[in-house]
Amino acid sequence: MLLAALAIAAVLAAAGSGIGIGEVGHVALLGLATFARVVVLLAVSTLIWTPVGVAIGFNPRLARLAQPVALLLASFPANFLFPLAALLFIHAGISLNWGGILLMALGAQWYILFNTIAGAMSVPTDLRDMATSMRLRGWRLWRDLIIPGIFPSWVTGGITAAGGAWNASIVAEVVSWGGATLTATGLGAYIADATGRGDWPQIVLGVAMMSAYVVGLNRLVWRRLYRLAESRYRLS
Amino acid sequence: MTAMTAPQTAPAPALIAAERVRKTFPLPQDHGGVFTVLDEVSCAVAPGEVVALLGRSGSGKSTLLRIMAGLIPASGGRVLSRGAPLRGPNPDVAMVFQSFALLPWLTVQDNVELGLKARAIPREERRKRALAAIDMVGLDGFESAYPKELSGGMQQRVGFARAFVVQPQVLMMDEPCSALDVLTAENLRGEISDLWQAGNFPAQSILLVTHNIEEAVLLADRVLVLGSNPGRIRGEVQIDLARPRDREQPRFKSLVAHIYTVMTHPEADMTRMLAEDNAEVERFRPLPHARAGGISGLLELVVEQGGTVDIPRLAQRLRLDVDDLLPILDAAVLLGFARVVEGHVSVSDDGRAFAEADILRSKELFRQQVLARAPLVAAIAETLRQKRDGTMRAGFFLDLLDEHYPPAEAERQFATAVDWGRYAELFEYEADQERLRLPEPEAVAP
Numbered sequence: 001m002l003l004a005a006l007a008i009a010a011v012l013a014a015a016g017s018g019i020g021i022g023e024v025g026h027v028a029l030l031g032l033a034t035f036a037r038v039v040v041l042l043a044v045s046t047l048i049w050t051p052v053g054v055a056i057g058f059n060p061r062l063a064r065l066a067q068p069v070a071l072l073l074a075s076f077p078a079n080f081l082f083p084l085a086a087l088l089f090i091h092a093g094i095s096l097n098w099g100g101i102l103l104m105a106l107g108a109q110w111y112i113l114f115n116t117i118a119g120a121m122s123v124p125t126d127l128r129d130m131a132t133s134m135r136l137r138g139w140r141l142w143r144d145l146i147i148p149g150i151f152p153s154w155v156t157g158g159i160t161a162a163g164g165a166w167n168a169s170i171v172a173e174v175v176s177w178g179g180a181t182l183t184a185t186g187l188g189a190y191i192a193d194a195t196g197r198g199d200w201p202q203i204v205l206g207v208a209m210m211s212a213y214v215v216g217l218n219r220l221v222w223r224r225l226y227r228l229a230e231s232r233y234r235l236s
Numbered sequence: 237m238t239a240m241t242a243p244q245t246a247p248a249p250a251l252i253a254a255e256r257v258r259k260t261f262p263l264p265q266d267h268g269g270v271f272t273v274l275d276e277v278s279c280a281v282a283p284g285e286v287v288a289l290l291g292r293s294g295s296g297k298s299t300l301l302r303i304m305a306g307l308i309p310a311s312g313g314r315v316l317s318r319g320a321p322l323r324g325p326n327p328d329v330a331m332v333f334q335s336f337a338l339l340p341w342l343t344v345q346d347n348v349e350l351g352l353k354a355r356a357i358p359r360e361e362r363r364k365r366a367l368a369a370i371d372m373v374g375l376d377g378f379e380s381a382y383p384k385e386l387s388g389g390m391q392q393r394v395g396f397a398r399a400f401v402v403q404p405q406v407l408m409m410d411e412p413c414s415a416l417d418v419l420t421a422e423n424l425r426g427e428i429s430d431l432w433q434a435g436n437f438p439a440q441s442i443l444l445v446t447h448n449i450e451e452a453v454l455l456a457d458r459v460l461v462l463g464s465n466p467g468r469i470r471g472e473v474q475i476d477l478a479r480p481r482d483r484e485q486p487r488f489k490s491l492v493a494h495i496y497t498v499m500t501h502p503e504a505d506m507t508r509m510l511a512e513d514n515a516e517v518e519r520f521r522p523l524p525h526a527r528a529g530g531i532s533g534l535l536e537l538v539v540e541q542g543g544t545v546d547i548p549r550l551a552q553r554l555r556l557d558v559d560d561l562l563p564i565l566d567a568a569v570l571l572g573f574a575r576v577v578e579g580h581v582s583v584s585d586d587g588r589a590f591a592e593a594d595i596l597r598s599k600e601l602f603r604q605q606v607l608a609r610a611p612l613v614a615a616i617a618e619t620l621r622q623k624r625d626g627t628m629r630a631g632f633f634l635d636l637l638d639e640h641y642p643p644a645e646a647e648r649q650f651a652t653a654v655d656w657g658r659y660a661e662l663f664e665y666e667a668d669q670e671r672l673r674l675p676e677p678e679a680v681a682p
Contacts, residue, residue: 129307130337132325134351134402144350148341232341 019201027190027209033097034173034186035213038165041105042112042158049113050154054146057120058128070113078106079171086175086182096175096182103172104165111161112154119153120146122235152229159222166214187213249319250280251328251405251441252304258312259299263639271642272466273299276313279460279469281406286432286442288456290449290495293559294645296467297445298410304443305329305408318405326406330399330439334411336391338383344370344394345379351402369401369438370394372431389420396428400438407439411446425454433479447559449495449548453488454481461498465522471498489548496547497579499558500565522641523612523652524566528602528659534564535573535583535591544582571605603660613653616672617662626674630665633672 056066082103089099123145131145169188174181183189187210194202257277260270273296281287281304291297302308304315306326315322330351338347348366357365370376373393383391392412399407412428413421431437432455446452452459456475463470473495477487537554538545551561565581568574573587583591590601607614616633620626630650637646654672657663663672 124335124337126333126335126337127339129302129305130331130333132307133305133329133331134398135325135327135354136350137354140354144339144342144353148339235340 019205024205024209027187027205030185030190031187031209031213033184034166034169034188034210035217037101037104037169037186038162041101041108041165042162044101045105045109045112045161046154046158049109050116050150053113053116054120054150057117057150058123063117063121067117070110070117074107074110074114078103078168081106082171082175083177086177086180089175089182090177090180096173096184097186099182100169100172100184100186100188103175104168107168108161108165111157111164113157115153115157115160116150119150122153123149124235127235148233149235151233152226155222155225155229158225159218162217162222163214166210250282250316251318252322252326252443253280253316254278254300254304254310254313255316256313257300257303257310257315259296259303259308260311261642263642269639274303274310275466275468277462277467277469278313281441281443283405283440285457286444286455288444288446288452288459289462290446290452290459290499291462291467292447292464292499292562294464294467295462296464297447297462300462300467301331301408301410301443301445305331328405329408330402330404330406332392332395332399332407332409332412334414336383336388336395336415338391338394338398340383343380343382344375344386344397347383347394348397348401350398355402365401366397369397372400372438373397374427387420388416389424392416392424404439406441406443409442409444409446412444413448413451414446425451429455429480447557449492449499449558450483453477453491453495454483459495461495473498493546493548493579496551496558500547500562500576500579521611522645523610523649523656524563524570525648525652526564526567527652527655530564531567531571531573532591532598532602535568535587538574538581538583539588539591543588544580547576547579547581550581571602571609573605599659599661602656603662606656606660606662610653610656612649613657613660613662616653616657617674620663620672620674627671628673630670630672 056063056070085099085103088094089096127145127149131141136144166188169186170191171188173184173186173189174192176182183193187206191203191206191210194206255278257274258272259274260272263269263271277296277300279287279289279300289297289300299308303310304322304326306315306317306322306324306329315326317326317328339350342350345363345366348369349362352362352365367376367379370379373396375390375393375397378386378390383394386394392415395412413424416424432442442455444452444455453475459473459475461470461473462468473491475491477485477491481488483489538550541550547561547565551558554561565574565576568581568587569576572584573590574581574583586601586605590598590605593601607617619633620628633653634646634650637649640646641649654663654665657672658665661675664675665672
C-alpha cells in the first residue's frame with residue numbers, strides 16, 4: 001500500500017513537472033544498480049564480519065578487548081575518508097561503480113559486525129557445551145548451531161546495514177578529490193546530481209524511488225526473514 | 237563423620253578420574269585476584285557404577301562435571317580418561333543438560349542424530365540408531381516434532397536419547413530433573429533407574445550432578461558431597477541399597493538424614509573460620525542468601541516443634557529443596573539463633589527469644605546479632621554513620637564486594653546485606669536512587 005502510494009507520488013511528481021514516464025523507468029533502473037551494490041555489500045560484509053563477530057561473541061576476553069576498538073572504528077565518520085578514497089580510486093584506475101560499494105560499506109558493515117557479536121553472545125553456553133561435547137566442528141558446527149543461532153541478529157543487522165547503505169549511496173556514488181570527480185551509475189548519484197542542480201522534480205522523483213525500494217524490500221524480503229527468524233530460529 | 241571415608245581408589249581402572257583439580261576465575265575488578273571455584277578435588281568414576289556429585293549452588297559441582305567432560309580446562313591438577321591425560325572434549329562422554337540444550341530448529345530425529353553425524357556414521361545406520369534411542373525413551377511417534385512442541389519432560393527425554401545414541405562410556409547428567417515439575421521429575425528418575433537396572437543401559441557408568449539429596453540416594457551407588465566456597469569434597473557416602481529403591485525404606489531415610497548431616501556438618505567450616513581470622517577476610521565472609529523473614533519463620537516453626545527438629549523431616553514438611561533450606565539454616569547458625577548437630581537443628585536461647593518476641597523486640601535482637609556476627613552488614617552501617625549526611629551510593633559497596641566475589645554473587649551479597657540491614661533498621665535502601673541511608677532519627681528504636 002505504502003509502496004503504491006510512493007509510486008503514485010513519484011508518477012505525480014513526474015507528471016506535474018514534465019518528466020516523462022521514460023524518466024521514471026530510467027530512475028527505476030538506476031535504483032536497480034544501487035540495489036545490486038547493496039546486495040554485494042551485504043554479502044561481502046557478512047562473509048568477512050560474521051566469522052569475526054562469532055569469534056568475538058564466543059570469547060568474553062576477546063570481546064572485552066575488541067568491542068571498544070570496533071565502537072571507535074564505527075563512530076568514525078566514514079565520509080571523511082571519501083575524498084581520500086577518491087584519490088586512491090583515481091590513481092588505481094578503479095571505477096566508482098565498484099569502488100562505491102566499498103564506500104557504502106564503510107559505515108554499513110559495522111551493523112553486521114555488532115549484531116553478529118550480539119547474536120553469538122546470545123547462544124546459550126549449554127548449547128555450545130553440547131556441540132563441543134558432541135564434537136560438532138567446522139562447517140557442521142556452523143550449519144547446525146552458529147548460523148541458525150545468530151540468524152535473528154543477522155536479520156536485524158542486515159535491515160539496518162541495508163538502510164544505511166541506501167542512504168550512503170547518495171554521498172558514495174559521487175566523490176571528488178581536488179578537481180577530479182568520480183561518478184557511479186546509480187540512484188544515489190542521480191539524487192546527488194539533482195540536488196547539486198536544485199532540480200526539485202528530479203529530487204522528489206529520486207527520493208521517492210529510493211523510499212519505494214527501501215520500503216518495498218523491507219516488506220518483500222526483510223519482514224519475511226524476520227518472521228522466519230522469530231518462528232524457527234529463536235533461542236528462548 | 238562415621239561413614240565419611242577418604243575417597244578410595246576403585247579396584248577397576250577408572251573411566252574418568254579427576255586428580256587434585258583446581259578451578260579459579262579471575263575477578264574482573266581486582267587485577268590479579270582470583271575466585272576459587274574448586275580446590276584440589278579428586279574423584280573417579282569406575283566402570284559399572286553410578287556416582288552422584290551432590291552439593292549446593294556454588295559448590296562448583298557443574299564446573300567439576302564440565303572439567304571431567306573436557307569442556308573447560310582445569311586451572312590445576314589433571315583429568316585422566318581411562319588412564320591417559322585428557323585434552324579437549326572427552327570422547328567417552330555424553331552429557332544431559334539441565335536446560336535440555338536442544339536445537340530448536342531441528343526435529344527430534346535430527347537432534348538425536350547430531351552426535352552420530354559428527355562421527356560420520358552413514359545415514360541409514362544413523363536413522364536406525366536414532367529411532368531405537370527415541371523408542372527407548374518412549375518418544376516414538378514424535379520423531380518429526382520440533383522441541384517447542386514438546387513438554388519439558390519430553391524435551392529432556394530427547395536429551396537422553398541424544399546422549400544414549402552415541403553409547404558413551406560415561407553418561408554425565410547435570411541436574412537432569414531440576415528444570416522439571418515435581419511429578420515429571422520423579423517419573424523421569426524412575427525411568428532412569430529402571431533402565432539402569434534392566435542391564436542394557438547404553439552407558440557403562442553414570443556421573444550425576446545434583447543438589448537434590450533424595451535424587452542422589454535414589455540413583456547413585458556412591459554420593460560425593462561437595463562443600464562450597466571453594467568447592468571441595470567433604471565426604472563420600474556409599475549407598476548400599478538394593479534396587480529398585482523405595483523412599484519409605486528406613487535405610488533410605490537414614491541415608492538421607494546422614495547426608496544432611498555431612499552437608500550441614502559445621503566442623504569443616506569451623507576449621508576454615510579459624511584459619512582465616514584476618515579482618516579483611518572476616519568482613520567479606522559470604523552471607524548465606526536468606527531473608528530475615530525466612531529466618532524468623534523457620535525459627536518459629538522449629539520452636540513450635542519443640543526446639544529441635546530433624547533437618548530432612550523439616551525440608552519435607554516445608555517442601556523445600558536443600559538449596560532453599562540450607563541457606564536459611566546457615567543464616568540462623570551464623571546469627572547464633574540455632575545450632576546444627578548430626579542432621580538436627582536446635583534453636584538457641586537467643587533464637588527462642590527472637591522467635592517468640594513481638595516485632596519491635598525481635599528486630600532489636602536481630603540488630604544485636606547482626607552487628608555482632610554479620611561483619612558486612614555492620615561495616616555498611618558503620619560507613620553510613622561516618623558520612624555526614626548518612627547516605628551512600630549502593631555502587632560504592634558493590635565495587636568493594638566486586639573485589640571479593642564474581643559480579644552476580646556480589647549483587648546477591650549486597651541484596652542479602654540490604655535485606656538484613658533493613659529488617660534490623662540499621663539502614664534504609666532507596667531502590668530508585670540506588671542509595672543507602674541511615675534511618676530517620678525518630679525511627680531508631682531506643
